[in-house]
Amino acid sequence: MPKALVTGITGQDGSYLAELLLARGYEVHGMIRKASTFNTERINHIYQDPHDPAAKLFLHYGDLTNAEQLTHLIYNVRPDEIYHLGALSHVKVSFEIPEYAGDVTGLGTIRILEAVRRSGVRARFYQASSSEMFGSAPPPQSETSAFQPRSPYAIAKVYSYWMTVNYRQAYGLFATNGILFNHESPRRGETFVTRKVTRAVARIRAGEQKKLFLGNLESKRDWGYAPEYVEAMWTMLQRETPDDYVLGTGESHSVRQLVEEAFGYAGLDWHDFVEIDQGYFRPTEVDFLQADASKARRVLGWSPKVTFKELVRIMVDADLQSLGQAPIGEGMRILQDKFGDWHQWHSGVTALLQNNGTHVE
Ligand code: NAP
Numbered sequence: 001m002p003k004a005l006v007t008g009i010t011g012q013d014g015s016y017l018a019e020l021l022l023a024r025g026y027e028v029h030g031m032i033r034k035a036s037t038f039n040t041e042r043i044n045h046i047y048q049d050p051h052d053p054a055a056k057l058f059l060h061y062g063d064l065t066n067a068e069q070l071t072h073l074i075y076n077v078r079p080d081e082i083y084h085l086g087a088l089s090h091v092k093v094s095f096e097i098p099e100y101a102g103d104v105t106g107l108g109t110i111r112i113l114e115a116v117r118r119s120g121v122r123a124r125f126y127q128a129s130s131s132e133m134f135g136s137a138p139p140p141q142s143e144t145s146a147f148q149p150r151s152p153y154a155i156a157k158v159y160s161y162w163m164t165v166n167y168r169q170a171y172g173l174f175a176t177n178g179i180l181f182n183h184e185s186p187r188r189g190e191t192f193v194t195r196k197v198t199r200a201v202a203r204i205r206a207g208e209q210k211k212l213f214l215g216n217l218e219s220k221r222d223w224g225y226a227p228e229y230v231e232a233m234w235t236m237l238q239r240e241t242p243d244d245y246v247l248g249t250g251e252s253h254s255v256r257q258l259v260e261e262a263f264g265y266a267g268l269d270w271h272d273f274v275e276i277d278q279g280y281f282r283p284t285e286v287d288f289l290q291a292d293a294s295k296a297r298r299v300l301g302w303s304p305k306v307t308f309k310e311l312v313r314i315m316v317d318a319d320l321q322s323l324g325q326a327p328i329g330e331g332m333r334i335l336q337d338k339f340g341d342w343h344q345w346h347s348g349v350t351a352l353l354q355n356n357g358t359h360v361e
């Protein structure tokens, strides 16, 4: 049975990836942080009592700032694959706590790579690189575009990107960068703009919120559907040789278009609800991201199915449902059409896997 170690397992991507790995017969080890409140909401549904002899998911306390613990974990688990997804992932927050962003999102990666090298564990390594690294590079951005990062987060990711390349070249590690453009889902953190908007739409429709305060409406992003991206992470580590790949839809839209689409879907006029708060603007913004993912299409056979409009509908419907409101319904239909089994629609990747003939439970 292959063994995987996932950092950031409690995050959006980590939770979808853990489902996928369990469904593919892996023993999954996840690193979680000690918090005084519960931070395992996204993985509670796959949690297994470790006393159960059939248990395949194991959680370990740790932190990306703690090299000793990371080394201990890698040496003891001896994973075949490491998916390094843990990070301070919020760009705006990285401006507020830049040193911490560098420590976790930058140095956290070298702590893992060093643990792998020193332990002699022959694990394949996936680094969660980001389209934010392209910063002000002109669109469309591909693997050959120059990095022009515009935030402490992006700079820390550039450091991690090059460390991953360096360990591949210097020590022959199977180390791969997935350079992922924005990917979203009903499990997206509530302060990222897509989820902030779709959640507000649902709350306004339910009479629980009156206004939505946003920052820059003009920046453009290439937004895709997260469960499709974690599938490609796995595919990257199954290749014969390590390499770096851009993942994105190739479609780009402004935050303004996102707002129009989400409110419009719910039958609301966004002008009645949205106000601009300068506090949400960033000291330096990334204006225009649009992926050229032709390499991933050619080499990995990966092409995403969910479009921007569909993504917004999936997320608005999910947020309505989570408030106990009736979904408008398009989002559910999209998941059913594209992935089958609409009963599992909120889980997304569960539906994806069932479509492939495997089961999570
Ligand atoms: P996310 O939902 O914010 O999850 C981040 C994960 O990292 C959480 O599990 C978090 O744990 C963990 N973490 C944060 N600080 C940590 C620390 N000091 N020690 C250990 N774990 C820590 O992020 P995501 O959207 O799933 O993204 C996954 C990865 O891909 C991140 O590295 C992100 O930067 C990168 N990425 C994301 C996108 C995207 O559009 N989603 C695109 C490109 C790259 P807690 O739950 O305890 O906070």
Ligand code: F7E
Pocket (backbone or CB within 6 Å): 089, 090, 091, 092, 129, 130, 131, 132, 180, 181, 182, 183, 191, 192, 193, 194, 196, 213, 214, 215, 216, 217, 219, 220, 221, 255, 280, 281, 282, 285, 286
């Ligand atoms: O911002 C604008 C904001 O925070 C998107 C992370 O997963 O993707 C994510 O980073 C855009 C920016 O994501 C608000 O200024 C306007 O232009 O949702 P976001 P991000 O910064 O693109 C990349 C690929 C990652 O790697 C990151 O980890 O929306 N915007 N008003 C706003 N953004 C937020 N958060 N909140 C607002 O009120």
